Amino acid sequence: MSASDRSPGGPRVHRATVTRIHEHLPGTRSLFLRLPAGERLAFTPGQFVSCALPVGDDPPLVRAYSLASSPEDDELELCVDRVAAGPGSGHLFTLAPGAEVEFTGPFGSFALAEPPPAPLVFVGEGAGVAPLRPMVRRALERGGSQPITILHGARYEQELIYRDDFEAWAARHPRLTWEPVLRTTEAEVGSIDALEGLVLERFVRADADRSRRFWICAVGALPGRLRDALRAAGYERKAVRVEQW
Amino acid sequence: MVRTEILPKIRIIYESGEPERTIEFEGSGPFHHDGEPGSILDILLGHGVHLEHACGGKCACTTCHVIVREGEENLSPSTEKEEDELDNAPGLTMHSRLGCQAIVKGDITIVIPKYTINQVSGSH
Numbered sequence: 001m002s003a004s005d006r007s008p009g010g011p012r013v014h015r016a017t018v019t020r021i022h023e024h025l026p027g028t029r030s031l032f033l034r035l036p037a038g039e040r041l042a043f044t045p046g047q048f049v050s051c052a053l054p055v056g057d058d059p060p061l062v063r064a065y066s067l068a069s070s071p072e073d074d075e076l077e078l079c080v081d082r083v084a085a086g087p088g089s090g091h092l093f094t095l096a097p098g099a100e101v102e103f104t105g106p107f108g109s110f111a112l113a114e115p116p117p118a119p120l121v122f123v124g125e126g127a128g129v130a131p132l133r134p135m136v137r138r139a140l141e142r143g144g145s146q147p148i149t150i151l152h153g154a155r156y157e158q159e160l161i162y163r164d165d166f167e168a169w170a171a172r173h174p175r176l177t178w179e180p181v182l183r184t185t186e187a188e189v190g191s192i193d194a195l196e197g198l199v200l201e202r203f204v205r206a207d208a209d210r211s212r213r214f215w216i217c218a219v220g221a222l223p224g225r226l227r228d229a230l231r232a233a234g235y236e237r238k239a240v241r242v243e244q245w
Numbered sequence: 246m247v248r249t250e251i252l253p254k255i256r257i258i259y260e261s262g263e264p265e266r267t268i269e270f271e272g273s274g275p276f277h278h279d280g281e282p283g284s285i286l287d288i289l290l291g292h293g294v295h296l297e298h299a300c301g302g303k304c305a306c307t308t309c310h311v312i313v314r315e316g317e318e319n320l321s322p323s324t325e326k327e328e329d330e331l332d333n334a335p336g337l338t339m340h341s342r343l344g345c346q347a348i349v350k351g352d353i354t355i356v357i358p359k360y361t362i363n364q365v366s367g368s369h
């Protein structure tokens with residue numbers, strides 16, 4: 001049974017082929033996917049695809065993966081973390097070039113089509129920077145003068161994936177600041193961590209400017225906590241967008 | 246066997262005209278691996294009834310949108326996270342919920358809207 005049989009009248013099913021794999025670090029890799037000739041996926045930076053993964057019994061397991069590439073790129077890029085005992089991510093880690101990936105989409109409103117004329121703040125932790133990458137690229141390409149900040153959280157230096165891109169973009173565009181935020185001590189885990197503390201310090205306590213727009217993506221409770229704190233501090237509801245994995 | 250206990254029921258009506266179904270469920274889940282344990286999505290998938298769930302039940306897509314016709318009081322109250330995402334649902338009503346977030350505590354009747362592509366909205 002294919003995904004298209006599963007849901008008559010449902011979303012259109014795409015089948016793409018893995019062309020290459022880039023290992024960012026052990027446990028985090030990018031799959032580059034190519035659609036059949038003549039097929040293109042129209043999407044907005046920040047959106048995700050919904051993969052139907054043949055794991056276990058029918059029906060396939062459904063898992064969301066953000067597009068780390070930009071709509072203008074020839075190939076689609078998914079940046080995937082291997083989750084301990086995770087069936088979906090575990091399956092994606094078995095794929096080699098030539099394998100097929102079936103998905104529907106794009107989906108999601110955690111996206112940026114046109115950058116608003118306000119300071120833009122992107123907060124991502126680990127692979128959570130994947131959907132932010134095409135959004136930042138879109139914001140830079142559209143021009144404008146608003147400052148753009150990326151706060152990039154990670155446990156250690158090697159985990160700062162896409163660092164080369166962010167540094168190169170920041171060198172070319174003085175209005176872009178890329179700022180790595182590393183966890184300094186193990187004790188921070190489970191308590192307020194460096195990234196959360198920095199966001200609150202800089203964008204809540206340091207000034208009264210509430211014109212900023214936020215896109216925040218991470219695994220677990222951090223995005224929800226930041227959303228609540230930023231809204232409570234006076235940012236408009238729609239100004240704070242989060243995606244929780 | 247005579248059943249003494251009355252189990253909660255979910256009656257499912259399809260806007261597409263597909264025949265309606267009713268499922269009874271026992272316990273509070275999880276029945277499946279997607280959505281909040283005991284949510285409409287979790288119960289439906291666990292009982293072999295398909296409901297779209299493009300984000301895997303993580304409150305990020307609205308494809309699990311359902312309209313509650315009866316028994317709204319038998320669902321967990323919606324959270325800010327659910328309200329944020331619901332805002333993007335095509336055909337949003339006063340009685341809309343996300344199937345992956347609403348936890349079922351008693352009898353309900355839901356309508357599954359015809360699928361509408363979840364286009365990006367309000368992205369700036």
Ligand SMILES: Cc1cc2nc3c(=O)[nH]c(=O)nc-3n(C[C@H](O)[C@H](O)[C@H](O)COP(=O)(O)OP(=O)(O)OC[C@H]3O[C@@H](n4cnc5c(N)ncnc54)[C@H](O)[C@@H]3O)c2cc1C
Binds near residue numbers: 048305
């Ligand atoms: C909108 C959206 C976009 C997503 N985009 C990506 C993406 O680009 N890359 C990606 O790797 N994952 C992404 N995810 C997470 C992905 O969909 C799966 O949840 C993840 O791969 C785990 O699935 P699993 O079947 O392997 O394990 P499961 O057993 O289903 O998951 C176990 C737990 O792992 C947690 N988890 C999810 N993602 C991660 C992660 N990256 N690192 C550590 N723990 C995690 C989940 O909260 C879950 O509770 C996204 C999720 C959503 C909702």
Ligand code: FES
Binds near residue numbers: 343
């Ligand atoms: S399954 Fe995506 S929001 Fe419920």
